[in-house]
Amino acid sequence: MTTAIVVVSHSAQLAQGLCEVAAQMAPDVLLRPAGGTDDGRIGTSFDKLLTAVGELTADGGDGVVVLTDLGSATMTAESVLEMVDDERVLLADAPLVEGTVAAAVAAQGGAGPEEVRRAAEEAALSFAAAQRSGPAEPARGGEVLERVLQLRNPLGLHARPAAQLARLVSGFDAHVEVDGVDGASVLALIGLGLSGGATMTVRASGPQAEHALDAVAQVVDEGFGEA
Helix, strand or coil: CCEEEEEECCCCHHHHHHHHHHHHHHHCCEEEEEECCCCCCCCHHHHHHHHHHHHHHCCCCCCEEECCHHHHHHHHHHHHHHHHHCCCEEEECCHHHHHHHHHHHHHHHHCCHHHHHHHHCHHHHHHHHHHCCCCCCCCCCCCEEEEEEEECCCCCHHHHHHHHHHHHHCCCCCCCECCCCCCCCHHHHHHCCCCCCCCEEEEEECCCHHHHHHHHHCCCHHHHHHC
């Protein structure tokens, strides 16, 4: 089982669309939209959120992380969490779009509720880091291995390949950077804005550095299944 995610927005369409986008990067994660009022207007619904959380906790998963868009949505979420009174249900103080994407990718990788919430809350920082990317020191000591790879898929490192790459490198006992940003951060990778045909420098250190680079080189050469 994985950590589930509920997206609370004043707009039902926004919540539904965001869940659809996140599902492309985290196909095994349960994502539930809870947007709009009960009668279809702009706003939030206590009952919609309570029902979504209730269904997901009843499934026996690891837990639920709730993300909200604006102040009143957060107040609604806080009221629901108080009523549910389940330590497995957590509210993330995170930007809705970036936070949902980061949370979904973390949950897809098997992270528990606390880790998923943390991934959501760190999402804005991860994206900002990509905007000022540059050479960075490896997180671990030892030899640093490097390869320069060319993106073969037409759209480059867009959301789905970025999520695939982030999940891949997080499975190795190694610190991996792509053009100076954390290779395990989907938002940092997206923020690089690498299009099809672009080259990227991948650096890795740690016990499984070479294996990580081999795996990255393989998925890039295969065009992330899109070439």
